[in-house]
Amino acid sequence: MNIAFIGGGNMARAMIGGMIQHGYDAAQISVVEIDAQQQQQLVEKYGVTITASIAEGIQDSDVAVLAVKPQQLHAAISETAPSFQNKLVISIAAGIRTSDLSQWLDQHEFIIRAMPNTPALVGKGVTGLYALPRVSAQQKEQASKILEGIGAVVWVRKEVQLDAVTALSGCGPAYVFYFLEAMQQAGTEQGLAADVAKQLAVQTFLGAAHLAAQSDDALETLRARVTSKGGVTEQALLSMEQSNIKGAFIRAMQVANERSREMGEMLSERQTGALDAIKPDTFFAPRR
Numbered sequence: 001m002n003i004a005f006i007g008g009g010n011m012a013r014a015m016i017g018g019m020i021q022h023g024y025d026a027a028q029i030s031v032v033e034i035d036a037q038q039q040q041q042l043v044e045k046y047g048v049t050i051t052a053s054i055a056e057g058i059q060d061s062d063v064a065v066l067a068v069k070p071q072q073l074h075a076a077i078s079e080t081a082p083s084f085q086n087k088l089v090i091s092i093a094a095g096i097r098t099s100d101l102s103q104w105l106d107q108h109e110f111i112i113r114a115m116p117n118t119p120a121l122v123g124k125g126v127t128g129l130y131a132l133p134r135v136s137a138q139q140k141e142q143a144s145k146i147l148e149g150i151g152a153v154v155w156v157r158k159e160v161q162l163d164a165v166t167a168l169s170g171c172g173p174a175y176v177f178y179f180l181e182a183m184q185q186a187g188t189e190q191g192l193a194a195d196v197a198k199q200l201a202v203q204t205f206l207g208a209a210h211l212a213a214q215s216d217d218a219l220e221t222l223r224a225r226v227t228s229k230g231g232v233t234e235q236a237l238l239s240m241e242q243s244n245i246k247g248a249f250i251r252a253m254q255v256a257n258e259r260s261r262e263m264g265e266m267l268s269e270r271q272t273g274a275l276d277a278i279k280p281d282t283f284f285a286p287r288r
């Protein structure tokens with residue numbers, strides 16, 4: 001199965017890196033990318049075929065993965081819509097609805113929307129998937145097979161649920177890194193070396209996540225087992241409750257969900273300027 005990625009940025013690279021590491025042949029992957037620096041990195045690191053032309057990049061592919069920024073997608077695909085005919089199209093763009101994708105691709109019917117996450121790079125991703133009704137069982141199987149190579153796969157029945165998947169697992173790695181940063185900082189402020197604090201924080205997340213994955217007990221039960229009565233954890237959790245950390249977290253994911261839906265609406269009306277007008281603070285600015 002030949003796969004073409006349209007856009008070779010952060011998420012495409014995580015997927016390609018994970019696929020190759022897990023046995024996918026680089027000769028079967030082509031990437032359409034306009035950024036010269038990205039092109040060079042993709043060739044050097046993964047040995048995939050690179051082009052700047054969509055028509056050329058996808059001509060020999062069975063599956064096209066749309067992996068440009070949501071606000072770039074309409075411009076990227078609408079003029080080359082006939083090239084996508086008869087191909088399975090998998091869009092990973094946040095927010096953009098299948099109805100709009102279908103319209104931009106001349107009423108294309110074989111479209112799957114996917115929401116992966118960056119741990120795909122190490123084969124530990126998780127992807128939420130939704131398919132248009134005309135997508136065949138065989139095409140769904142193809143999509144599952146590609147994405148299972150880079151982690152777990154979850155199908156949702158309603159497209160709107162992908163906004164929740166985006167807010168949870170699509171964005172989720174950033175929340176985890178944010179908590180890890182806080183734990184590392186607290187550790188160093190309490191006298192640990194930065195590398196030791198990082199190792200302790202990362203291993204704690206890994207260990208707790210493995211335990212949660214393998215245990216039949218509820219998350220609250222696992223938490224309670226750490227929290228000795230009258231002990232240390234109890235005080236830490238009390239402090240978190242007093243700061244309403246859980247409430248703030250739930251609110252943040254609600255905001256993410258709303259943003260995903262809002263992006264879908266804005267881009268349906270092609271208000272790309274409105275999205276680009278938001279300039280991120282340098283703290284949040286993307287780095288490669």
Ligand SMILES: NC(=O)C1=CN([C@@H]2O[C@H](COP(=O)(O)OP(=O)(O)OC[C@H]3O[C@@H](n4cnc5c(N)ncnc54)[C@H](OP(=O)(O)O)[C@@H]3O)[C@@H](O)[C@H]2O)C=CC1
Binds near residue numbers: 006072
């Ligand atoms: N990052 C993540 O964790 C996740 C991202 N996604 C989705 O994945 C998509 C990509 O995100 P991300 O990888 O972070 O974004 P990036 O900006 O890192 O990657 C997009 C790449 O596509 C290039 N590009 C733009 N227009 C074209 C075009 N016409 N043809 C070919 N290449 C083009 C961009 O170049 P240039 O920079 O020059 O514009 C850029 O290199 C988004 O839609 C996002 O919603 C989904 C799940 C998780």
Ligand SMILES: O=C(O)[C@@H]1CCC=N1
Binds near residue numbers: 171
């Ligand atoms: O931040 C974003 O818009 C994308 C979607 C999920 C993760 N990154």
